[in-house]
Amino acid sequence: MKTKLAGIISLALEESYSTQEIEGLLETPKHTGLGDLAFPCFTLAKAYKKSPTLIAEELATKIHGKFIKEVRVENAYINVFFNQLQFAKEVIHNVLVHKNQYGGKPKNGQMVVLDFSSPNIAKPFSMGHLRSTVIGNALANISEKQGYEATRINHLGDWGTQFGKLIVAYQLWGNKEAIEQNPIEELFKIYVKFHDEAVHNEALNNQARLTFKALEEGNDEMLSLWKWFRLASLKEFEQIYNMLGVSFDSFSGEAFYNDKMEFVVEELTEKELLEESDGAMVVQLENMPPCLITKKDGATLYATRDLAAALYRHKMYQPAKLFYIVGNEQSLHFKQLFAILKKMGYAFAENCEHIPFGMMLKDGKKMSTRKGKVVLLADVLKETIEAAKNNIEVKNPGLLNKAAVANEVGIGAVIFNDLKNDRMNDIEFSIEKMVTFEGETGPYIQYTNARIHTLLAKGEFTLSDSYLHYLDTEAWEIIKLLESFPNVVENAFSQASPAIIAKYSLSLARSFNKYYANTKFLTGESLEKDRLKVAYAVSIVLEESLRLLGIKAPKEM
Structure with a gap:
């Protein structure tokens, strides 16, 4: 328009x-x-x-x-x-002909690489990991809608001094049989115990540093334990990802780059970018603190691994854009990372972008794995699914496939509750808000779509042609919203903001429900088909909006 x-x-x-x-x-x-x-x-x-x-x-x-x-x-x-009817004719025709392709762009032959989720192995998948996971998944879907090929990378936290701590904790307090039965819970328990004990015993931290150094150098015993911890974690993570409907093209985490960091250090040395600082090696940067590349003992750091990862991804994928969906507390790290890449002479640094987001808070404070103050995502998903089941039993006890619908509604509630917020805002964890299925929620949009499918079934709607011959004045706001969908998707991509689509879907659902409340659809008159065409077009766009956000759209609720 x-x-x-x-x-x-x-x-x-x-x-x-x-x-x-x-x-x-x-x-x-x-x-x-x-x-x-x-x-x-x-x-x-x-x-x-x-x-x-x-x-x-x-x-x-x-x-x-x-x-x-x-x-x-x-x-x-x-x-x-x-001219409302003339304009509506073209909009409805475009939606009904293109269906779920409406609002998208043709393939452009370029790739977007997205680094997201990235939980630490041997630690539970908490609500703190939800934001990166669902924002990254939605941005991958939106990128594909904009014509890009999306490569989804789960840069697992599977390396670093925390594994020295975990191995020491296992050697001191670990129970092999208990861990084999319930790996994440038991490993998490001894990890928390390590931090509690280390408060009064600094020798534990020194022991952990030496243990990680041995792991880096390829000690067989340390590597064997590390591989065991990693495999056990991945199996548990996969269960969560399957529930969320999130998949990845690569699970190459920090450890994957262990043999690639030496080349980064050599290149930084050759380009005379490294300087010694109190025994450690750093890169000096303008208008920000120097970036630490190796510690006094020669051990590498997060920045070293991310430099190796960026260079590998550039060589492997040649992406048009490389998105890092990581919390805003890491903003300085990514500024340093991109600045070093530029100093190294890599033009692709301009295509790297940190997509920050606010924290998931509990009682106004950041959730801390180290202190054991976490809410497990699996527990939250189970609770919202159960709430959806109870809701269905009250409102539609005769519904077929109750369990499947409850899963889609409960999980959709959790995802939408996150994505409807501007990503830079902190979110206060509230299970009550997540299981509320009215107002600005995912279930509200799912229910609106299911209502439309019921309406279409009652009206025995079939699409004989894709043009309108009549338009109610009350439907004009719907037409304008449907017409704006391609721009909404484009803006969500350019601003890296799934919230734009979430808020749009709420507006479209509200607009349709207002129209539905004031209009008789099933009249038997000739204009009935035109009204049902508008309803069908709304359903197509609502379902596509939900799909982009990573949410299912059940036909019945």
């Missing part, structure tokens, strides 16, 4: 302003009585050396087309009213 009108205005101005420039100036009026779109003429006054009001009056006479019903001038604004 905006692009079409911008093109008409650009042509009327003899292309002295491009369609894109005009589109950037167009506004949506606060009141429908002021039109569907408005063009303020203030910007043109300097170039045309006339008053904005006079420019508006002259320009308004040149704005016409089959989609334009009326043009009014108010002060320096040109208010444009669209």
Whole structure:
């Protein structure tokens, strides 16, 4: 709608302003009585050396087309009213013909690599890991919708001094049989015990550092324990990912780059970027602290591994974009990482982007694995699924496939509760909010879509043609929302914000429910088919919105 009108205005101005420039100036009026779109003429006054009001009056006479019903001038604004039926015909036709392809772009032959989720092995998958997982998964889906190929990488936290701590904890307090029966819970228990004991016994930390150094150097006993911890963790993580419907192309974590870091250090040395600082080696950076590359004992760090990973991914995938979906507390780390890549002479650093997000809080504080203050994601998912089951038993006890629907609704509630928030905002953990299935929730959108499917079934709807012949005035807001979907997806990608799609889906569901409440759909009249076509188009876009967010859309609830 905006692009079409911008093109008409650009042509009327003899292309002295491009369609894109005009589109950037167009506004949506606060009141429908002021039109569907408005063009303020203030910007043109300097170039045309006339008053904005006079420019508006002259320009308004040149704005016409089959989609334009009326043009009014108010002060320096040109208010444009669209021909609703004519416009709705094209929008509904596009949605019904393209179905779930609507709003997308053709494949562009480029790749987006996304680094997300990345839990630490031998630690439980907590609510703290949810944000990276669902934001990253949604951005991967959105990237594909925009024509990119998406490569999903789970950069597991499977290396570092914490494994020295875990191995020492196992050697001191571990029970092999108990760990084999319940690996994550038992490993987590002894990890927490290590930190409790280390508060009063600094020797434990020294022992852990030496143990990790032995692990880095390939000690057989240490490697054997590490492999066991990793395999046990992955099996448990896979259960969570299967529940969430999240998959990965690679589980290459920090350990994968263990034999690739030496080359990074050598290259930094050759390019004279390394400096000694108190026995450690650092890279000096402008307007930020120096970045530590190796410790005094020669052990590598997080930054060394991320440099190796970035270089490997660039060589392996040649991505157009490389997204790191990691919490905002790591912002400095990624600024340093990208700055070092630039200093090394790698132009692809410009294509690297940190996608930060706020924390999941409990009682106003960050959840801490180290202190044992975690809420397990698996427990939350079980609770929301159970709440969905209870809801179904009350409202629709005769529903077939109750268990499958409860899974889709309960898990969708958790995912949507996260993604509806602007990602930079912190979220206070609340199981009560997650299991509320009314208001601004995923189940509300799922229910709206299921209601439409029930309506279509009752009306025995079949798609004989994809054009409207009639449009209720009450459906006009729906048409405008459907038409905006391609721009919504594009903005969600450019701003790396799934919340844009989540909020859009709420608006579309609310708009349809308002229309549904005030309209008789199943009248037997000829206009019934047109109303059902609008409903069907809404269902298509709601289902695609949910799919992009990583949420299922049951046909019945």
